[in-house]
Amino acid sequence: MPCARSLLGLLAALAACGAAAFLGYCVYFDWRRRGDPAFKRRLRDKRRAQPSKAAAPGAQLWDPARNEKLQELFLQEVRMGELCLSRGEHSMGAEHLSKAISMSGQPRELLKAFKHTLPPKVFEMLLHKIPLICQQFEADMNEQECLEDDTD
Numbered sequence: 797m798p799c800a801r802s803l804l805g806l807l808a809a810l811a812a813c814g815a816a817a818f819l820g821y822c823v824y825f826d827w828r829r830r831g832d833p834a835f836k837r838r839l840r841d842k843r844r845a846q847p848s849k850a851a852a853p854g855a856q857l858w859d860p861a862r863n864e865k866l867q868e869l870f871l872q873e874v875r876m877g878e879l880c881l882s883r884g885e886h887s888m889g890a891e892h893l894s895k896a897i898s899m900s901g902q903p904r905e906l907l908k909a910f911k912h913t914l915p916p917k918v919f920e921m922l923l924h925k926i927p928l929i930c931q932q933f934e935a936d937m938n939e940q941e942c943l944e945d946d947t948d
Contacts, residue, residue: 870899881918890921894929897922 877892900906
């Protein structure tokens with residue numbers, strides 16, 4: 797049996813040396829690759845060519861075509877906002893429209909449309925309410941996540 801033990805020890809030592817050599821190989825060539833100015837230039841060009849995720853802040857949380865319930869809720873908020881505005885309740889109308897914007901898949905386009913269709917005073921109120929609604933929405937989502945974690 798001493799022969800088998802020495803053979804296993806030798807194989808383990810060879811495997812350890814091979815792993816260390818491979819790791820050294822990877823580290824050395826990664827260091828060389830990162831130090832190459834052409835690599836940095838290619839990496840910069842590649843990152844510029846990719847569509848940035850920051851260009852679309854708040855990437856679409858939902859797709860209206862796939863989530864009909866949210867689409868109905870969105871349309872309901874728009875209708876409620878329009879109804880309040882037609883009654884002269886500008887504050888409530890702006891609140892409903894800001895909720896609709898926070899649920900929208902394309903808030904920038906919706907804001908552009910509201911800018912052209914709403915009176916300037918109401919549009920200004922709407923712009924002031926959007927951050928508040930977004931904060932409230934995030935708080936509600938965090939609370940819902942905490943409740944879901946507690947049930948697990």
